[in-house]
Amino acid sequence: MSAPEVVIVGAGPAGLTAATYLGRFRRRVLVVDAGEPRACWIPLSHNMPGFPAGVSGPDILRRMREQALEYGAEIRPGRVERLMRDEDAFVAVMDGQRIGARAVLLATGVVDHHPDLPGVERAVQRALVRICPICDGYEATDKAVAILGDSDKGAREAAFMRTYSDRVTLIHIGPADRLTQADEMARLGVEVIAAPLEAVRLEQDRVTALGWGGQSRAFDLVYSALGTSPNAELARDLGARLAADGRLEVDLHQATSLPGLWAAGDVVRGLNQIAVATAEAAVAATDIHNALRRADGWTVAD
Numbered sequence: 418m419s420a421p422e423v424v425i426v427g428a429g430p431a432g433l434t435a436a437t438y439l440g441r442f443r444r445r446v447l448v449v450d451a452g453e454p455r456a457c458w459i460p461l462s463h464n465m466p467g468f469p470a471g472v473s474g475p476d477i478l479r480r481m482r483e484q485a486l487e488y489g490a491e492i493r494p495g496r497v498e499r500l501m502r503d504e505d506a507f508v509a510v511m512d513g514q515r516i517g518a519r520a521v522l523l524a525t526g527v528v529d530h531h532p533d534l535p536g537v538e539r540a541v542q543r544a545l546v547r548i549c550p551i552c553d554g555y556e557a558t559d560k561a562v563a564i565l566g567d568s569d570k571g572a573r574e575a576a577f578m579r580t581y582s583d584r585v586t587l588i589h590i591g592p593a594d595r596l597t598q599a600d601e602m603a604r605l606g607v608e609v610i611a612a613p614l615e616a617v618r619l620e621q622d623r624v625t626a627l628g629w630g631g632q633s634r635a636f637d638l639v640y641s642a643l644g645t646s647p648n649a650e651l652a653r654d655l656g657a658r659l660a661a662d663g664r665l666e667v668d669l670h671q672a673t674s675l676p677g678l679w680a681a682g683d684v685v686r687g688l689n690q691i692a693v694a695t696a697e698a699a700v701a702a703t704d705i706h707n708a709l710r711r712a713d714g715w716t717v718a719d
């Protein structure tokens with residue numbers, strides 16, 4: 418490919434969707450990806466529109482990748498280490514290489530804070546330890562559910578899970594003063610255990626036991642509510658505006674506070690959902706195309 422017009426950082430659902438849209442707008446697109454998009458951990462998603470029988474994360478990614486390639490995107494493995502301004506354009510630095518682009522879309526996602534449990538990544542892949550009640554709370558209907566939390570986020574997720582089950586236990590493993598919702602938990606019928614987790618046993622399709630303070634208990638499912646960290650450093654180092662939680666602030670067209678820099682997906686304030694990531698990517702890609710047309714002197718470009 419000759420020099421790209423648009424560099425997309427991240428080949429998760431947001432980056433790949435934007436690549437498809439921009440390819441179909443006949444833009445030269447380079448997608449750079451450091452590997453393991455969050456979506457690759459999804460064992461089987463039941464809330465992806467258009468897949469009534471469910472679809473796995475790797476399958477979603479494979480389909481999206483195929484579609485982006487079909488319209489000419491180049492997808493290159495690697496990590497963008499730095500983004501720099503070059504007058505009206507950008508330079509992305511990776512592996513000692515400098516890649517120029519007229520516009521950049523950040524689709525870099527977030528990193529999950531996993532609990533310190535043996536084999537936790539395998540347990541996430543097997544859906545024994547879950548991350549996202551909005552994604553798969555429905556599948557926990559009437560199950561015995563434990564939520565691991567270290568702040569009021571744990572309490573919020575425990576309250577959310579009461580939509581599905583009346584056997585919800587919040588295991589608060591953080592400092593006592595970081596759980597301020599204990600009364601509300603009692604009102605909602607959520608059992609609260611404040612103790613560090615000492616043991617976990619996972620067998621086949623069950624969490625056979627969680628242990629604390631010499632006790633142990635079986636649950637069907639464990640949710641981790643320990644939060645995430647956004648991969649927003651590239652934009653932060655350029656001076657883009659961040660929200661209080663570290664995610665990127667964008668306008669209605671997904672443009673960041675820096676001209677020429679857009680963002681979509683989990684790295685932007687939102688729901689951390691594939692449907693949201695792909696919708697944001699469609700909006701961003703269209704706005705990027707229109708902005709480039711305007712920059713080329715088109716007066717009718719919206």
Ligand SMILES: Cc1cc2nc3c(=O)[nH]c(=O)nc-3n(C[C@H](O)[C@H](O)[C@H](O)COP(=O)(O)OP(=O)(O)OC[C@H]3O[C@@H](n4cnc5c(N)ncnc54)[C@H](O)[C@@H]3O)c2cc1C
Pocket residue numbers: 426427428429430431432449450451452453454455456457458459460461462463464465495496497498524525526527529541547548549552553648651681682683684689690691692694
């Ligand atoms: C276990 C689990 C189950 C889930 N289940 C569902 C579900 O059922 N339904 C649903 O809608 N959502 C679900 N989600 C959430 C969903 O996976 C995310 O919302 C979605 O993946 C976000 O897409 P994204 O493109 O923003 O980010 P990601 O998919 O995380 O992709 C970001 C990519 O950017 C790359 N990257 C980051 N920094 C750089 C850099 N500097 N240079 C190059 N590349 C970089 C990363 O390596 C990564 O590949 C689930 C998540 C998990 C973890």
